[in-house]
Amino acid sequence: MSTLQTPSPSHWRIPRLGVTGGIGSGKSTVAAMLAAHGATHIDADQIARSVTAAGGTAMAQIAQVFGSELIDDSGGLHRERMRALAFGDALARQRLEAIVHPLVGQATAQRVLQAEQAGAPLIVLDIPLLVESNRWNRQLDRVLVVDCSEATQLARVTLRNKLPPDAIARIIAAQASRSARRAAADMIIYNDAQDLGLLRAQAAQIAALFGL
Ligand SMILES: Nc1ncnc2c1ncn2[C@@H]1O[C@H](COP(=O)(O)OP(=O)(O)OP(=O)(O)O)[C@@H](O)[C@H]1O
Secondary structure (H helix, E strand, C coil), X not given: CCCCCXXXXXXXXXXXXXXXXXXXXXXXXXXXXXXXXXXXXXXXXXXXHHXXXXXXXXXXXXXXXXXXXXXXXXXXXXXXXXXXXXXXXXXXXXXXXXXXXHHHHHHHHHHHHHHHHCCCCCEEEECCCCCCCCCCHHHCCEEEEEECCHHHHHHHHHHHHCCCHHHHHHHHHHCCCHHHHHHCCCEEEECCXXXXXXXXXXXXXXXXXXXX
16 A cells, blocks of 8 residues: 555645556446546546547647558547557557657646636546556545456456457556556455446445545
8 A cells, every 4th residue: 555645734735536447447437436426537548539639739749750650540549550559569659658648647737727726526537557657646645446357357348348358368468467556556446246336335435535
């Protein structure tokens, strides 16, 4: 478990809760449940998709560095080629991340500011690669990890994305291990049950910890 950092009263601000977990763990579902209790949900994945959509802030740089090969017909990032590149060429992945991640960070910071100005009681940042990247640590007050077995991840992602098992296994292997994720957690929800009611009850307990 990481050390809890309580801001001093003079710097007191709206709490920021990072929610993370492996692919298919249920983090977006939990974040949406917390939003139903009144939290503002900021989705880093959705922000990453918007900066790499046609006209997105990352696209000019991506075209400059990678050429037209990574651009789809609409002018956005060609996701299928990007995935193939990212899994086959570590250097290319790093170059792409060096373009995209700072822009996601900036857009996220802007959304946080907007949520603070709007007086949100809790800001939930849904960040798939929170543990893999060390850029978020200092911006979060607490980290909630949604954890489940690889068998559960495989079953859920097979159902949702219709991806073959070996492709899902590759994604799981490229992400942080369960133990690394749990070591970064202040709170953990174990989400192996196929039961949204149970998950909702756990999310309600977390929301209550923040006074929601
Ligand atoms: N406890 C549960 N009971 C039933 N279905 C669940 C449960 N938890 C998650 N799911 C389902 O599993 C799928 C994956 O959940 P979700 O999208 O929240 O995961 P995620 O961690 O955000 O995944 P990704 O990283 O791929 O975006 C969804 O279809 C969701 O409805």
